[in-house]
Each structure stands twice: as C-alpha cells, then as structure tokens.
Amino acid sequence: MILPIGPIHPGLKEPLRLKLKTRGEKVLSAEIDYGYVHRGIERVMKNKTWQKGIFLSERVCGICSYIHTQTFAETFEKIAGERAPLRAQYLRVLTNELDRIQSHLLANSTYFKVLEHETLFMYMLSLREPVMDAIELLTGNRVNMGWNVVGGVRMDAEEKHLQSIMKIMNELEEQYDKYVEMFEHGPLLGLRSHDVGRMSRDDAIKARAVGPIGRASGLKHDLREFHHTYRDNFDFKVIWRKEGDNFARTMNRFDEITQSISLIKQVINNLPEGKVRKKIDIPAGYGDWRNEAPRGEVSYMIETNGNLIRNVSIRTPSIMNIDACAKYMLHDVATVADAVATYASVDPCIACTERVVILDESGKNREFQGIHDINIK
C-alpha cells in the first residue's frame, strides 16, 4: 500500500510529499516529491547587481541564510581575486558558527518533536533562543541577517557585543552537556534512535550524502578544513562517526555544536583589529565557490559582466541528503513512525532544494523562461 504523507502534515514543517510503500506497518521503500516551493530564484537573480542578488541569495533558505550570502560574496571576491579584510573574515566565521549552532539545535529539536519527546524539543528551543539573541546582537536581524556584502561585512562588532556573545556561549556550554546526556543515555530515545535508518559508508558515497549526514556515515569530509580562514587561523578538526543511524546523525550535530562553541571562543579571543569592509572592483568573469553550510556543501557558480549577474547556479546540500534518505535510509524500516523520524533526522530543508535543472537527452541547448514553459511527457 502507498501511504502518502504531506505536503501539509503534522509531522512535517515544510511542504513535501513522502510516498511510503508499506506492507502492514513495515515501510518497504519511499519516494519523495518536491516542487512545492519553487520560486525561480536563479532566474530572478539574473541581470541584477550583486547588491540586489545578495539579498535574494539570502532568501534561498531561511535556516541557513547566512552561509548563502557568505558564499555569494566569496564567489565575487574570487572573481575579483581579492579577499575580505582579516577582521571581516573572523566576523564571518563567528556568524557562520552561530548560525550553525542555531540550525543544528533546530534540527535536533525537530527530530525530538517527531519522536514525540516534547521535553527535549522544548529544551533545544530554549537553548536556541540565546543563540538567536547573539545573532541579532551581532547582525541586527534574527533570520535573514543582511550582514554580508562583497568585500566584508556591514556592521562592526564592538567589544561589549563580543563579551555578551562570549557570555551566551559560556552559558550554553554549561547547560548543554546535561541535554546531550539525556539523549545519549536516555533509554527510550536510544530505542528509537539506535540502528534506525542506517546508511553505510558505501551508500553514502553513492548517494553523494554531504554534511552531518555524510559525516555520520563515515565520510570524513568538511569543507571548513579547506576554507582559507579556518585553515590558516583556527584549530579545527573534522567531526565524524561511523554508525550511520539516526543516533549518529543527531550526536554528530551535537558534537559539531561543541566544536562551533570552541571556534566562536577562538574568534572572540583572537579577533584582529582593522577594517571590516573594503571596496572591491568586480571584473567580468566566472567564479565558483564552495562552503560548508550547516547541512553540508553549498556551492555557487556565478558569471558576471562586471556589473550585472549574467548567470547564476546554486547547489545546495539538502537535495542530495533528501535523496540519500529516500533511497538508502527509508528502505526496510520497521515502522512508519521510524520512517518519519528518519526523515526528520536528515534535517531536510525544502526551501533550499527547489531549483530546476533540465537535462535534455538530445543534447540541444534550449532556453526556458520559467517552469511553465516546460512540457514533460
């Protein structure tokens, strides 16, 4: 029997259709339909200046909105062959890690909510609020921050702001271990999480799983290792696990939060003086850049004529992770409840995924002006 879930469903926060093929309570396989939130963002971004494009790129996804602007800005900086001032780079790391913490806490809270563990759900959200405060204090907005520009960041952080962020981080670190222990040793949560939705390393490679989902399955790959700011200035180690089940994915996120806190402390302790923004003249050209978003790898490919964006292509991690989930994790799952929990543990972000790539097998080049032009047989 086919059990459809979504697009509006108590278990899902975002519109998406899960089609579970079931026999009795057992889930045999799953199929996922997207396309509910396709807005045509890449098409809108064409023929706009970067000043407008950066605010559009921010709205590709609301949860990891920060990393989209950073990647957008760094792509332009790469085209120009320059880098932002060092202080701006440090501040970018700071915001990136704060964004990662709030995103991971939200992802884990959603997982606990799906497991109907309301207590941990509430604790995760209450931990998240101070982090949102820190983001708001630093950037001036909670979700879509509008903080990155090509050549640096828009607002400088004063000493008192940094100190209050430090305070928030210390408090978070103190409380945080308690809740991690609740998850790690909690018997009921353990029963629902261990050995559920397992994906092996080979499958993860086949599915191109990225981010915490890939790392929980043993793919030791984190783009922050290769990013120039992290590589040159920070003490950073890739966090990964071998189990590849729901427990590993959730724990991997918890561990990454610990690491993010330590990175934020490094930033605040070693923040160099100097400018936070410089003017960058952008020549015509093509550039691409990859960054580690909370959910994995996000890459931008931009072609510009020096003033306007001629072409842009965005690749976000969720599309690979959701497909990995559908193909390799939701395969012979014991119950439907476990299937939904597995889906939540992948931390899907639907708003990220919705872009259209059309491959024509005949090899001809054709131009489409929107999703309505396409006739798919």
Place this chain on the structure above:
Amino acid sequence: MLDSLKDIIRKSSIHVCLINTGGCNGCDIEVVALLSPRYDLEQYGIYVHNNPREADVILVTGAVTEQWREKLQRIYAKAPEPKIVVAIGNCPLSGDVFNQEGSSVYAPVSDFIPVDAEISGCPPRPSEILAAILGVGPDAIAAKGRQKQ
C-alpha cells in the same frame, strides 16, 4: 448564554495550521521559535498542529507558487468554520523579493483565499507575531463564530 460559552471556548483553545506556500522558511522557523519556552505560545491555548481539518487559524507563509495555487484553496475549504487566515511575513502580502520579472510566484495570497490579519516583516520577530496573534486572534475567531449564526 450558549454564545458566550462558545466564545470562551473558541478564545481559549485555538488550533493552528501552518502552510508554507513557497517562502524561504524563515517565517516558519520563527513560528517554531514561538513554541519555545521563552515565548511559549501554548500557554495562551494556541496549539500549532499543522492539520487543516481541525484548524481554527490558518497561518500562511510564503508567496504562492505554481503548485500551491489550487492546493491552497483546497486546504482552505477543508478547514472547518469559523476560521481565520493570518498571513505572516511579506511573501504572502506582496511576494517580497521573489515577486519580480521571471519568477514563478503568484502573490499575494489574498487573490486566492480571504486574509483576515497580516503581519509584515521579512521575517517578523517572534514577539511581533505573538503581539499580532494575541491582538487579533482570539477575538476574531469569536466574532467570526457569532457572525455565522
């Protein structure tokens, strides 16, 4: 007598269905943040359940995309009377940054279903959403309920 009793019940137990009709997700996570202990929406008897069949309030976030044009009306029809629709964020109000040449959004939402209250901001802060919901929500539902009779 019966009416006032109904009013009290309608005001104190509100089920909410959240529909993302194609936004950036930012407003959705701000609604989730409203559930957090700091803002604690549930202490006012408001329960976000995402089920249109038992919803009193439909929260719409997001500009209307191609797929949602008909589905949104179907979901609205499924919600029982009395119901109010609250548009959260700029996307349902004006289409925000997406409503430009070449995009595939059909904002505003009020073209498709009647909107009773709106909260602007991209995204609005949880405190703004909370103030707006408490300001209009319970009374509007009670008023709608009376209107039907």
Place this chain on the structure above:
Amino acid sequence: MSSVIWYLYEFARKSWAENFAAAKTDSEIMETPSRFRDFPQVRKEYCIACGACTAACPAPMAIKLVRSEDSAHEEGITYPIINTRGCIRCGFCAEVCPTDPKTLLCGENHLIREEFTILPVDKMFVIDDYLCIKCKKCMKSCKVGDAISEIDNKMVIDQSKCISCGECLKTCPVKGAIKGIFISNVEEQKEIINMVVNTLEARIESEKDKIKKLEPEEIFKIDFPIDELVEKSREIIKNDELIKDTLEKITDRLKMNIITWDDEKCKNCRLCVKECPSGAITYDEEKGVQRNPKKCLKCSICYQTCPFGVAGFYVARFLLSETSMDDGVIHITLKAAQLPIRS
C-alpha cells in the same frame, strides 16, 4: 532512569508551578533589542529626491518616492515612503542615502562611507556605435572622471561609473547617438506602448470610409493631439519624462499596416480563407466570407490574394511635433501600399 529523575526534578520546581498558574509573556521579551534593524525611519525634510533608495532597494515594492501637494505658501516636498508589506528590513536604503544628515535611518552602526554608495540608476545611457561621430563632446561634458572612454576606436560608457545625470545626452550633436533607456518600469512602458498603439489604430479605423476612396498616389493626413494620450499614460505611471521619452520612441519607429475590407465587392470565392495564416477570415454558408479584425495580423496576404480588390492595404507613418506635453500633435500620414497584387 536518569531521565525520569530529571523529569520529576523539573516538575517539582517552584518556578514551574508559578508559570503554570499565570500565563503571561514577560514584557521584557516583547521588547525589541537596541541593535535590531527595524523598518526604516523617514525624515522628510532632508530628502533631495535623488531616488538612490528606490534604485538600491532589493525588494520590488518596498519603497516609493512621493510628492506632497503644493500649498499656498510653498512647494510640495518629495520624500520616500516605506511600504511595510514589502520592506525586508535590510537597511540598504539607509546605507545608500546620500544626504547629510540622512533622510532614512535604519538600525545602528552601519558602515556608511562614500565609496560604497551606489548612485541612482533608473536610466541607463548607451552609445549607438553606428550613429556616433566620435566628436568626444560627451567625454568632455561627463561629470564623472572617466565614465566615458574610447576603447578600440569606440566610445563606451562604463555602466559601473555612470551616475545617469544625462549631461552627455544634452551635448550630443547627433540625434539618437546616445540613448537613455529606462531600465526600471518596464511593465509600465509596455502598457503605455500598447495603449498608444491601440488608440492610434482606433483613430485610423474611424476614418475608414475616407481611406477606402484614396487614389493610389494620394496621401491622407490626420493630426492627432497627444494630450489625451498623455492623460491616459499619467494614469499608468506619473513620470512625465518617461512618458515623453516613450511617446517619442513610439512615433519615431512605428509603422502601422492598415487593412480595409469592402464587403460589397466580395464574390465569395474563398481564396483568402485558405491563405489567411491566423484564421481571421472564415466562410459561412449564410453570411459569406467574414473577417474578424481582432485576429488579423495585418500581413497583407489577403490583399495580395484577392482578385476583386476587397481587401485594401495601407501604410501609416507617424511624426511627433512637440512643443510641450499638453499641446503636442502626432501627424499621421497614410497612403496605399506599393505592394504588387499577386495574380
């Protein structure tokens, strides 16, 4: 076991019981913090109506420049208004606002410096290489250092430096060599063009009977005052400069084909029905051959096909003689096409 103890511990706290009894959100929580970037504040008195904010705004309907009514004592002032239903609170308008002190305020601690300011560009200037005589007058008159330069023996405007002041257009001795293109309001421009073309067509349609009697070499003239068109365009967009520009461009380039139809001459041979590419001509047992003007593409195939001269084909040209926006006149000249009739 440990988690059960944790639950009991949490429920036993006094603060939990207190919060349970009285449902109220702290007023502290409802306050917005100091560094929060709220909707921009407008201080009307400083505005210089440069339009930098509207050009920089990434949201399409967030900010608009309006002009208040003139009063007895003084002229109305122009100032931006923020549409909160469209504003995304990015604060970019405040960043680009060039006035001192700022007309727009949004958030605190913005790094506002001259070099990051982007200037208003709702008009893009381009040089038509075909018409340019390379007198370099524009280069001398340009207010920005090196926005206009000579590259490969061609005059080129650097769009990233151009501030759209329009000085080059004024000094250019060749009409049409420098073009100012309105890059915003494309939709409105389309609407105006459609409206003007439809109105002109209707005007010519009304003179049908005279046109049918035209001799092959005779020229038919109509004068069409533009005040009505200008009024209608102002309803679409209140920008006289744009309307004038659009009207000028339309009348410069427009060439309209007119098809007339003489039912009395028709012998119902139905040759044209097959030829018509858009299916505008149909045949009915009772009514005979019928032409639907709404479907007509004005391709003149029926004129070339018809052996009886039912269809007439005329070409109309337009010239705008303008003294001002209100009493300008469009001269319409119309004459029979020189197209041979297919035998």
